[in-house]
Amino acid sequence: MIAINNLTFEIGARALYDEANWHIKPGEKIGLIGANGTGKTTLLKIIVGAYSPTSGAISMAKDLKMGYLNQDLLSYQTDKSILHVAMEAFERQNQLHTEIESLLKKLETDYSDDLLHKLSDKQHEFEALDGYNIEFRAHEILAGLGFSEDDQNRNLMEFSGGWRMRVMLAKILLQTPDILLLDEPTNHLDLPSIKWLETYLQSFEGAIVIVSHDRYFLDRVVKKIVESRKGKLIPYAGNYSFYLEEKALREEIQSGQYKNQQAKIRQEERLIERFRAKASKAKMAQSRIKALEKMERVDDVDDDNPTVNFSFKFSKQSGRHVIRMEHVNKAYPGLQILKDAHAVIEKGDKIALIGANGKGKSTLLRIIAGTDKSYEGMCETGHNVTTTFFAQHQLESLHLENEILRELQAFAPKHTETELRSILGCFLFTGDDAFKKIKVLSGGEKSRVALAKALTADANFLILDEPTNHLDIQSVNILIQALQQYEGTLIAVSHDRYFLDNVANKIWYIENQQIKAYPGTYAEYEEWQSKRPTVVEKPAAPAVKKEEKPIEKPAANDKSKNLKKLNQSMLQLEERILDIENDIKTAEAELATDAIYQDSARLKAVNEQYKTAKDNLHKAQAEWETLAEQILELENASI
Template sequence: MLSINNLSYFIGGRALYENASLHIKPKDKIGLVGLNGTGKSTLLKIINGDYQPTSGEVQKAKDCTIGFLNQDMLSYQSEDPILEVALEAFKETLALQAEIDRVLKQMETDYSDAVIDKLAKLQDRFEANEGYTVKAKAEEILEGIGFNTADLMRPLKTFSGGWRMRVMLAKLLLEKPSLLMLDEPTNHLDLPSIQWVENYLKNYDGAVVVVSHDQEFLDNCIDTTVEVSHGTLTTYSGNYSFYKEEKKERMEIQQNAYENQQQMIKQTEKFIERFRAKATKSNQVQSRVKALERLDRVNEVVDDNISVNFKFKFSQKSGRDVVTLDHVSKSYGDLKILANTSARIERGDKIALIGANGKGKSTLLRIIGGGEKIDGKVSHGHNVIKSFYAQHQLEALNVDNEILQEMVQAGSGKTETELRGVLGCFLFSNEDVFKKIKVLSGGEKSRVALAKTLISEANFLLLDEPTNHLDMQSVNILIQAMEQYEGTFITVSHDRHFIKGVANKIWYLENHQIKEYLGTYDEYIYWKSQIKEEESPTNFTQKEKKEQKKKRTNTELDEAKRELKKKGQFLADVEDRILKLEERKSTLEKEMSDADVYSDADKLEKINQKYQVIKADLLKLNQSWESLVEEISTLEETIS
């Protein structure tokens, strides 16, 4: 569908990409990963045509359409309600609707056969475009990513940048391009919305390329990982967890090859040095010199996974009770956040406060920190020293300070050597510590602000979305820091990988009350799934089945029938492709068993490469076939 061939892209004298290649097939779900600054977002812009490569080419099929969600869309403004903005995805269908309305108006005075025939053709095209369901689809997606029904008619300009980005995402999902490219789509989504997008992308008909620092998100919605590193693109045929394991194995093999080669090089160099002056050995010496010059050098492995050791110092340990909330209520006008709720934080608690946006998580964090007026009482325990991290702390950094200077002014009393050690843990080493705050990226500023929070000697931390703007490496460093932290903390986060790594207790807000689960995030998710399963009616009596069937509308049944027909056609296409691949696989197996082939190593290797590709394609197609059969079975039950 789309091929990147021998791509090179230079910024100044630096090669961001050099002879990089990638092939994107229909239905591929690709996660683009790598350290910040390696060029992930740049690659998406090259594919989209925003940037032109220095050399190489990007080729795409004629019928390939591209939809691109990027951070530049944050600035988009409109007076239109968000539902209408999302519906712009159906330009042709909306134009048909407008034309139908015009013809219906004309028919008030003109009943000619030509006008009636025109209306019939327009309505046929409108129905073929599923025009009667576009509004329902737009509402479903907007509500799926977090908007309330009442929000749908609010003008786009009345929403913050993050919420406007959600509208742009909804519009792209409705357009259904054959290649959907998403640059950090989870940055502005809460946990329920992230999970909704995951499920949507897993079942998306086209190809997807996504850049994200959310490891759990990548695990749940991609089947291929492409690493951007040292100007190249390396493909791993699995999700992010598979990539980590596979990369570890490849690195071990590469390191062994490097060490073996280095040993051989040293032995050869010793031989050259020893016999360079001897005429009887001159031919052998020259032969070895040329061999070294021709040698394809194996690079030493550079491990991007950093293990850090934080030394937290508390001037005093807090009492057993850190914070007590007693019959707390909080409202903003008619908007109720908390209602007569109580809770307690004890020393050693590592709490993740989770849930949908708008429920009051950040407000609760500020209440605990003493920054909100409330009804009720919030008490802080004996010797509690708190430190609060939130996004606004990035703005509190003195932009004219150097990084090290900013850390010194934090007033922790640590020496320059100790501060350099902390900054090294947060990826600021050597001369980096003398960079001005104003030249740092958003992620780098976040790391500085987090470092300041962690050196404060506080025994109680309040962290509001600490992983925002951090890449995967930085998130993993923060997890290690929080694992080594012996104090108490509560964090608001939508990053499940981070929550899993640090939390021993889960808080969530329900019916304006603080609810608590005493366990890890994985245990909490399992507990919630069990409750949902128990509450879900799975066995109906015959009478109940009839009642359920009566409640379905004709529209829903028609939609299910159309979907069944589409899935059936797709299943037939998949079966045809499987049959052709099986025949091709059988042919290759016969070729490999031929004596002339298996005695020729090069020929055998080429055929084996084709064979492995076909095996992988067959595996994916058979998985698609199984999924389709299940979906068709479910649709048939719905219709019956």
């Protein structure tokens, strides 16, 4: 289908690709991965002909139809509806429709056989191209990408950049190309739309090449990974999870080969040094020197997975309740977001706020952060809570003329330069990178600087709105490590399911204008949700005007009383579990000392304490699971 042979592409003195080779076969579903700056987007542009290679060749069939989704499509402007824009994909059908309409108009006054034959031919071709179903197909794909029936008749320019990108994606999908080239297609999609796109691409009959940092998306869609690395394109037969296993195996073999070769080189060098001064052995020594020079050297394995080796500290601990929300009402014209909503964020919570776009996730974050005051009810910040709010618009607050290190020094003056450079190193800014000016950085690099700033703040509560946008897989892994080590409280909105699954211990979602909570990881929530009866959303109520009387809260019934009682029991049980875990840590610390093994009586007593604590922990955890199930059953019953 497409053959890339000995491709070299240079930017200045730097070669992004150096005699790289890759063959794309019909029907292949491929994930193109690699660190930021390795040329993934550039390669897609070379394939579509936007860039010319320095040397090498790309060959493909002349009639190959390519669909290319890239961020440049956001610049497309028109005053037409998004349905019309999507239907531009049917170029020939639209042309035939116009011609048929013209012929029908002429037939009102001209009944010639020639005109009737032309009309018949056009209608036959239009029918063969499934022209009568193109509007239905456009409606279907736009609906899958999250557009309501009313939205589809709105002007394209009324929508934000992310929604316009969805329209461009719909247009490309409707063209049914032989190969789809998708550059970060999930960046502007919410979770329901990502799942819809996964299903669509799984059944797509053509070839697909996807550049994405969403490893769950890659796992579900692609059957092959191609890694852009050190100027080469390295294939792996399998999805992203298989790639990780296979790469680890290859690196283990390469590391063994490197160590063996280095040992052999050292042995040869010792022999050469020993015999080169002896005349009788000089010839042998020279022969070995030449053999060493000709030896094809095995490279050592590079560490592509840097670890976060510092801890995020804050000067004061927050109180038990970080945020309390009661009777919160929030509405926009024609859209009720929250209605008499209640929620509590407690110390240590790591919350993933999920749901479709338009449900109010970002609005809720702004209410919690205190940047949106236009709501009714109470949102109270707890004792000693210090907050940092990361959102994409904060990239604009970076000082473009500052060097990266200077930007962090100005924001976090209490940190030493060594500490700040360590933090920057974890976010892939090593060596002289720390002295780059902000203005020369890419979008992904600016995101990493803004995140580094957020994590150097003296804050015990983090609010993160789409922190993984523009980050590559390696950078997402670093952020996950950082947040796993973070001992404060956080709430994050993200469409990256791998990120959510590895960071969150509680899930929030907005349903029927209420904030609902699930006490577990994202994977556990997904499993629970799959078994749950379909919830029919109540229609959004109009916003309550200030001059109207406030809505009276309904009297608490038996279910709400039981739910409150169970939640209180769960809080008490969680405190007991925390105490037991502390007892276990204390016993483990004492058992780790040498002194205790000199005192048999004390050793026996501590062992018994440790065993008792472990038994108590298992019982308390089982009790917690029972309580959690009871709470979920009551919550479902009250929906």
